[in-house]
Amino acid sequence: MPPRLALSVIGDDVGPTITEMLSFCAENNVSRLDMRAVEGRSLLGMTLQEVDRIGRQLRSAGITVPTFVSPLLRWPAPGKTPTGGIDGVFDPAMCSAEDPLAHAFDVATVLGASRIRVFTFLRYPGFKPDDLLHTMGKLVDLAGRHASTVEVGNEPGCNIGSLAELRAYFSTWDEPLPWLRPLVDIGNSWSTGQPPSDDDFETLGPMVDVIHLKDPDFDASRTEPMGDGKVPWARELKRLLAHVTVPEVVATMATDSPHDRRNAAARSVAALRRIAEEIGVEIV
Numbered sequence: 300m301p302p303r304l305a306l307s308v309i310g311d312d313v314g315p316t317i318t319e320m321l322s323f324c325a326e327n328n329v330s331r332l333d334m335r336a337v338e339g340r341s342l343l344g345m346t347l348q349e350v351d352r353i354g355r356q357l358r359s360a361g362i363t364v365p366t367f368v369s370p371l372l373r374w375p376a377p378g379k380t381p382t383g384g385i386d387g388v389f390d391p392a393m394c395s396a397e398d399p400l401a402h403a404f405d406v407a408t409v410l411g412a413s414r415i416r417v418f419t420f421l422r423y424p425g426f427k428p429d430d431l432l433h434t435m436g437k438l439v440d441l442a443g444r445h446a447s448t449v450e451v452g453n454e455p456g457c458n459i460g461s462l463a464e465l466r467a468y469f470s471t472w473d474e475p476l477p478w479l480r481p482l483v484d485i486g487n488s489w490s491t492g493q494p495p496s497d498d499d500f501e502t503l504g505p506m507v508d509v510i511h512l513k514d515p516d517f518d519a520s521r522t523e524p525m526g527d528g529k530v531p532w533a534r535e536l537k538r539l540l541a542h543v544t545v546p547e548v549v550a551t552m553a554t555d556s557p558h559d560r561r562n563a564a565a566r567s568v569a570a571l572r573r574i575a576e577e578i579g580v581e582i583v
Contacts, residue, residue: 301540303581304550306571307331307365312554313564315339317353321360323561327568330361333551334410335368342406343369344393350409358411365549366414366450366509367407371400372434373418373457381421385456388421400437404445414448414509414549416482419458419468426458428471435479442478450482450509461493466502480506484553485535486513486528495535504542511553512571522555524563526570537578547583 310332313323320332334342334353342350357364370389375381396402407415417438419431438449453465465481481503488495514528515521525532540548550571556563575582 301537301578301580302543302545303547303583304571304575305331305365305547305583306552306568307333307549308552308564308568309333309335309368309554311336312552312556313561317356319561321356321362323564324360324362327565329568331363331365331549332357333366333368333416333549333553334364334412335370341370341389341393342367342410343371343389343399343403344395345406346395347405347409350406354410364410364412366416366551367403367410367412368416368551368553369403369406371403371415371417371438372420373454374421376420376423376430376458379420379423381423383422383456385421385454400434401441404441404447407447408445412447414450415442416450416452416509418452418454422456422458422460428468430458431468439476439478447478448508449479451479452482452511453484453487455487455491460487461491462488462495462499462503463493466499469506470502475506480508482509482511483507483539484511484513485532485539486511486515486522486530489530490515490517495538497538500539500542504539505544507539507543507548508545509549509551510539511551512567513553513555514567524554524556524570525552525567526574527566532570533574533578536574536580540580550582 310320315338391399442449514525516523516528552567554563
């Protein structure tokens, strides 16, 4: 049996306010929100008191938060010059605490999130997986103390942009590390011109417990609602889920649509439900 998909949506992809997020959930039968920003502010830049007010609003509405979609390491590596531009770069100086890494885990704890999405610094020449050793070591140590899993995402513009690069990174470890997993973003890999290979899914699948879903249209250079872009989602989900070993995977809708975000997210949620039924996967 394939794993179940626990549907979640990135909150600010449907609207900037908690009120808009909650009304979307009610209208679309969604009970999970992965949280990234509220009213244009990253949660990493908020105090824990501000995050707690958000968390209490969500809990009172029956909404759980599987993942804190943090901007950790979506900034230049110390002493390195990025090779290109990327949207949504976070300045660590904007963090409300002295240590952004530790603060991210406190934010996740306050939200009740058991996972934290992280990046791999903005892309620079000569990157090697060992360049992340010290920082990832600190994140894994924090994860163990907070019982929160570090989810390393593949993001164009960062040092790990494709699933091939994500596989190469996780292949450097002699054995799986507790609290460190790959956050597979199939759409991002397609957008780099590197659709996932069988090796990518065979290596990463057994470690996966979260996936991000978006559907790029490469010709138009934009993200479309799921099913309207260029990714063959039914095929790709079947290929990945055949290698997943956990009984349930958080499937997070990350539409990244610049226009009519709420409608794009609603259409994407409906499309995922249709695709899941087509391939015989349960949505919960």
